[in-house]
Amino acid sequence: MYVKKLLSLFLIFGVGTSIFPETPTVNLSNLGETPIFLAKSMLVFEDQTLNLDWDKIQSETYKNKFQTFPSSEEAFNFSYSKSTFWLKVHISNPTEEEIHSNLVIAYPRIKTLDLYVKEKLGIKRIPSGYSVPVEKRPYQSRFFVFPLRFAKHSETELFLKVNSPNAINLPIQIWRQKFYDRHEIDDHVMQALYFGITIAMIIFNLFLFFILRDESYLLYVLVVFSIAITIAAYNGIASEYIWKNSPWLDQYAINLFISLVLILFLLFMRNLLQTKKILPKLDPINLVLIALQIILSIAYILSFDTFIRWLVISHSITSLWILIIGVMCSLKKQRIAYFFLLAFAFLFLALIVSTLRALGYIPTNVFTIEGPQYGSAAEMMLLAFALADRYNTIIREKEIAESKVKHNLERSNLDLEEKVKERTFKLNQTLSAMRRDLFVAKNIQENSIQVDPKLLKELKLVYRYLPVSEVGGDFFDIIRLQNANYRILIADATGHGVHAAMITMAIKGLYDPIKEFELKPNQILEIFNDEFMDNFVSLNSLLTAMILDINFNEKTIQFASAGHPAAVLLHDGQKELLTKTGRMIGLKKQTHYDLSFAKFHEGDRLFVFTDGVYEAFNSKNEEFGEENLHKFLMATKDLPLGQVEENLLQTLEHFQNGPDRQDDLTILGFDL
Known part of the structure; x- marks a missing residue:
């Protein structure tokens, strides 16, 4: 705590601020679909005596003792402390509308968390924290949520009183109420998915225990x-x-x-x-x-x-x-x-x-x-895979032992065959259950890349996603940003099958929190690369990725590519390649990616794909290749998009003439 005090003093005097800084103002006109994080906009006072109440905090003695406090962009971290912390922030609503919002502290282990709302009409105290029963809190949630309304052209001061024997972490956000409701629904879906998979794993392995003992x-x-x-x-x-x-x-x-x-x-x-x-x-x-x-x-x-x-x-x-x-x-x-x-x-x-x-x-x-x-x-x-591997090892060892017994005990042949049939039946049951799990995994992955039908219509998008096996290592995501802006991500993890599919889930988990940031595609890629290196470098996996922002008002494409195959833009009978602007994801932290631009006109066509589209080999080990792919797209530019992609798949199948596809295949086509 002494270190934190010294750091606070350093920040106060070192950057030339006043001894008694004014309360920062948060302007609600900037509040959109994403929340505003308040940590950087709040002043803090630490009450080590634990005997200060609201009236004393408002007195002239303590009014100017609130100071800036070191924090991350999203949250305060006071660690384990016996002190009571008072935080304040000034909220301004200069707009012509009454704003309905939720103040959210996204951390459930705070014992005392009282909110004081100071307006012209008076003071309102809203108690919360885990010491308050869930039914008596202002909003029933796994986090602490305070519904607030800010009148038009209003100025409001918010104060938080915080005390807890647990580690005190305060991720403080303010949301528009309707967008937080949508966020909470998505959060509950993810929680239900996590605990649903957990229950399935428990039941499945409990079933194996009763069978195998x-x-x-x-x-x-x-x-x-x-x-x-x-x-x-x-x-x-x-x-x-x-x-x-x-x-x-x-x-x-x-x-x-x-x-x-x-x-x-x-x-x-x-x-x-x-x-x-x-x-x-x-x-x-x-x-x-x-x-x-x-x-x-x-x-x-x-x-x-x-x-x-x-x-x-x-x-x-x-x-x-x-x-x-x-x-x-x-x-x-x-x-x-x-x-x-x-x-x-x-x-x-x-x-x-x-x-x-x-x-x-x-x-x-x-x-x-x-x-x-x-x-x-x-x-x-991964532990489930370990047990499955252990089971397969046990089965192999037992089959070898049974083979020796069969060789040495010819007269027991009939009994031994019955035992083998019984074991085989149990094994088939287990394998069927595993296949069902793989089928579920396939459905989960397919659902994770489904595109909203409205976006399909707005973007005139036709796509094909064909993994080599039930699950694959390709992933793409399409969202609408503000106005006529759309953001497209396509990524390809090395390899295919279950391992690559797990990497795609990691891609989704890292990309979802940042994909709506109002940043350029190259900045999103740089954040994504650092997060991937921090979390998944131990997997020794690499991936290529490309992010494109399409603006239909300005008819521009901003893009950044991390070693991904060049996208193809067809316009005026010519092709333009949107090439890579940096190295693959997972090679090095703090990698820089350049931002590139392209212009398009109405009637142009854009193709974005993974390398599985052209890395197809025939029986002579000849590759279809990028050049042949570009020629094919140019030759079919007057056909409907769906027909182009269907003809491409048939062309690849005819080229291979027997051998199965060697890699996952994804292609997105847009009529601009």
Whole structure:
């Protein structure tokens, strides 16, 4: 806290501001479909005495003690503090309309969070925080939401009183009410998808446990269930739906559940990796860490303030130990350890990010808040693959043993065949379930790239998306920006199949939060590349991507390309290639991408595609090639778009003349 005070003083005097800065003003005329983040526009006063009320804060003694406070763009992070923090901001509505808005604090573990609205008509206090039952809050949500109305040509001061025994993180946003309602619906859909997949994984592996009687599946079910409960407590879903009136659980639950996750993970690791046999000298440390988590959890309940930091630090130490065991088992060439290590790496990264954010060492933003949920989802999927691989290994070993028994015991041939049939039947059941899961994954991926029918009509768009297998590594996204502006993203992850499909989900997860930013395509690509390097560099995957902004009023195309195949613009009987402006995504952080421009006229045609369109090989290993593709597009420029793309697919099929397609194929055609 002393460091934060010194930093605050440095910012006050170092940049030449006054000792008593005026309250910054937030202009609501700038409030559109996306929220305004208020952290940079708020002044802060820290009350270490805990005995100041509203009247004292408004007195001349304290009125000018509010100061600027270091924060990220999105949030304040006061870490663990016993102080009460007062924040204030000035809101101006210079417009001719009454603005209905929601003030949102997107972090569920704040005990006291009172809002004071100071207007000409008087003062209004709105209490909230997890100490207030959900039914009595101004807005029932997993976050803390205050519906506010700002009259036209009005000036309003907002004050927040904040106090909590948990880490105090304050992502403060103001939304237009109708856009927040839409955002909340999308958020609930994503949460339902996450917990729906989790429940499916639990039921599926519980089913395998009852069939195979392998306790690894039961431990996996317990790990997944505990992670789901932890995520529900972490992101406020549990407070909204499970324990609505339990401040004690809101205060204590998350760290207790993290301890439970780590205990179950240690037990699961000992069973799956057979550490007692593979690492006999190190295995006792696993038991010591299990005991440590139990002891610290009990001490944490008895004395929250004394042991909270120790418990949080023990989580990081235990996680690091699990990661070390995974590395050591991998070095011993234990096949299943590769899956385990990759799976836990996601969870470890998410836990470290969460811990560092709680301790105040890294800023609070969308990534550091939602990271644990994304990490847990990846971890659950990869552990499921590990168990599937273990199952296949067991089956292979048993089949070899059965073959030897069959060779040595000819007289038991009939009995052995019955056993093989029984095992084969069970295997087919399991494989059918896995195929259903893959079918679900295919539907999820197809739904993630579906285009709004209105956009199809407005853009005169015809597209084809053909993965090599059920799921693929191509991805595209189309949105409408303001006025007549449209933004198109197309990306292609290296490889194809399940691995590449998981990368496309990562692409969507990173791109969705930034795609509506009012930035140029090259700036969006630079942010995306840095986020990809921060989150997924360990996957050793690369991808090409291209973002195009089409303005139909000005008839211009702004674009930036990260090593992606050149798009083709046909106009006046000529072709223009929209070529790459920078290197592939995932090679290096802080990569610069140039911004390029192109003009078009009514009646022109634009094609954007992945390299699977022209990297088609025939039986002689000859490639179809970009040049042939460009000639084909020029030759068919007078045909309808749908006919062009259908003829192209037929041409490629005829060219290959037998061999299957080697890569995913995506092509988008626009009549401009």
